[in-house]
Amino acid sequence: MASDWRELVADKRRRQQESIPKDWLISPPPETALDVTSIPEGCELLSPRELLITNTTDISVLLEKLASAEWTSVEVTTAFYKRAIIAHQLVNCLTEIFVERALGRAAELDAHLKATGKVVGPLHGLPVSLKDQICIKGLETTMGYVSWIGKYADRDAALTEILYEVGAVPFVRTNVPQTLMWPETFNNVFGRTTNPANRSLTSGGSSGGEGALIxxxxxxxxxxxxxxxxxxxxxxxxxxYALRPSYRRVPYEGCVNSMLGQDSIPSVLGPLSNSLSGVKAFMKAVIGQKPWLKDPLAIRKHWDEEEYALVEHGGGKKLCLAIMWNDGITVPSPPITRALNMVKQALLTAGHEVIDWQPLKHADLCRTISAIWNAGSQRDFEVTTAPTGEPVVATMNLVDTGVAVASFRPDNAGISAYELWQVQNTRSQLRKEYLDHWQQTAHVTGTGRPVDAIIVPGATWPAPPHGEFKYTNYTMVWNALDYPACIFPVTRVDPELDAQQPRQEFLNEKDKESYEIYDPAKFWNAPVGLQLIGRTMEEEAVIAMTEIVDAALKSGHDAKKANL
Structure with missing residues (x-):
């Protein structure tokens, strides 16, 4: 059995390699080269025009040039495709590569624009990459499982349909961890995706291929x-930048997933981009297609311009934002705390109010979400891997064989339906307590409103070395509460500014373990970002408030440069 699954993997990797145009191959740098982000600029594969296209990070600018036919979809798609293939050779971020199909789609869009003078939709001509669970008709979707090699989708997922309708060009699919239930990216089919800023660090997970590619x-x-x-x-x-929307705001129907049928803590789809304009463009375009007509579970809520204008948040003129310095379980490492202080100062300088946020029962919330997942996840993983006998990945540590062989065993697998109901009921009660907790901040904000949003760490540290991402409560808690969260970059690890601080006391063993993981030398060049948290179904306001925070940070950065 073991040889059978390895043969399937070898064949799949061969087919993937053959899907790459030979003249798009480059001479890779030595493995000791950690930061590979500058290689696309210097490898001479991309023309000056292609570099100009791919370095245009503002999606609104790209869309304007595509709509005016200043740049054709074929040339934009080709440019990003070539750069994606370069990225793949450096950090192993892709799964499905379908060049002819994507360029054929781009040519159709160009022909339509030339013939009619009109765009197909708001994302006309824009290449869009998809995580390897969003089905595209006629393509395999393995989701990191050997057992799913050779299974071809007989139809598009609802989101894929919508992307075609709004004029987008799906052009690659990206790597994930087996099961998806990891904050890092490694599977037995495609291997490990690394971090472009420092390849000894993780690219995160489970959308790690997307993060590294973008x-x-x-x-x-x-x-x-x-x-x-x-x-x-x-x-x-x-x-x-990225957005975790509320449950069912973006259609999920037709995607493959782990733990299908577990709908108490639904997985959600959302955008990742190098600009907030990309996050907004995606959400506005997808919601504008009335996804509830394709997905019976999608929420019937139109894009709300009043909400984006922050009508319920004082028009955005003077916000009161809370900062959560730690979650009461682990204390963030120095670069995360420095980023929080940078945001606080930028907001105060911009005329907004900032108060501290007191976390409420975060440990209870995360225990609850874990209990819901674990009720059936072990069985789900076993059933999925059984046909080929591939091992269930048990660690994200680097291993000589490239394969992890032990089983992943959740703590409370196999609880009864009644016991699961009690866990779900506990979670409902915790959500009510958190809602009341947020409402009560109206007494201390000075605006007459409760806190407009919360700025929080996304993790205890920036991207850690492979196998070291051992604490995810800073993100999990918001899934349990179903609060939308927008990620924005702030800075990078600076060994001088972010030296480890001596500590004699720790909140608990997890805090001590997290503290010991951080070493500024090992985390060299790691990006540092934060989350902005809003209330359920408040995606438009969350995007708008993140734009305000991002602008304040950039204004402060520009002022600092001017004074140097």
Missing amino acids: AMRGSPLGVGSDIGGSIRIPALCNGI
């Missing part, structure tokens, strides 16, 4: 999924 500017806009941090952690690890 950081390499190999895609202008990507789609990931998030059940406990799987959009946000890769965005944080790679220094890009």
Whole structure:
């Protein structure tokens, strides 16, 4: 049995390699080269025009040039495809590569624009990368499982349909961890995806291929999924923007997934991009297609311009934002705390109010979400891997064989339906307590409103070395509460500014373990980002408030440069 699954993997990897145009191959740098982000600029594969296209990170600018036919979809798609293939050779971020199909789609869009003078939709001509669970008709979707090699989708997922309708060009699919239930990216089919800023560090997970690809500017806009941090952690690890929307705001129907049928803590789809304009463009375009007409579970809520204008948040003129310095379980490492202080100062300088946020029962919330997942996840993983006998991945540590062989065993597998109901009921009660906790902040904000949003760490550290991402409560808690969260980059690890601080006392053993993972030398060049948290179904306001925070940070950075 073991040889059978390895043969399937060898054949799949061969077919993947053959799908790459030979003249897009480069001479890879030595493995000792850690930061590979500059290689696309210097490898001479991309023309000056292609570099100009792929370095245009503002999606609104790309869309304007595509709509005016200043840049054709064929040339934009080709440019990003070539850069994606370069990225793949450096950090192993892709799964499905379908060049002719994507360029054929781009040519159709160009012909339509030339013939009619009109765009097909708001994302006309834009290449979009998809996590390897969003089905595209006629393509395999392995999701990191050997057992799913050779299974071809007989139809598009609802989101894929919508992307075609709004004029996008799906052009690659990206790597994930086996099961998806990891904050790092490794599987037995495609192997490990590394971090472009420092290949000894993780790219995050489970949308790690998306995070690494977009950081390499190999895609202008990507789609990931998030059940406990799987959009946000890769965005944080790679220094890009991303949004974890509320349950069912973006259609999920037709995607493959782990734990299908578990709908108490649904996984959600959301965008990753090098700009907030990409996050907004995706959400506005997808919601504008009335996804509830394709997915029976999608929420019937139109894009709300009043909400984006922050009508319920004082028009955005003077916000009161809370900062959560730690979650009461682990204390963030120095670069995360420095980023929080940078945001606080930028907001105060911009005229907003900032108060401290007191976390409420975060440990209870995360225990509850874990109990819901674990009720059936072990069985789910065993059933899925059984046909080929591939091992269930048990560690993200680097291993000589490239394969992890032990089983992953959740703590409370096999609880009864009645016991599961009690866990779900506990979670409902905790959500009510958190709602009341937020409402009560109206007494201390000075605006007459409760806190507009919360700025929080996305993890205890920036992207750690492979196998060391051992604490995900900073993202999981918001899945349990179903609060939308937007990721924004702040800075990078600086060994001088971010030296480890001596500590004699720790909150608990997990805090001590997390403290010992951080070493500024090992975390060299790691991006540092944060999350902005809003209330359920408040995606438009969350995007708008993140734009305000991002602008304040950039204004402060520009002022500092001017004074140097």
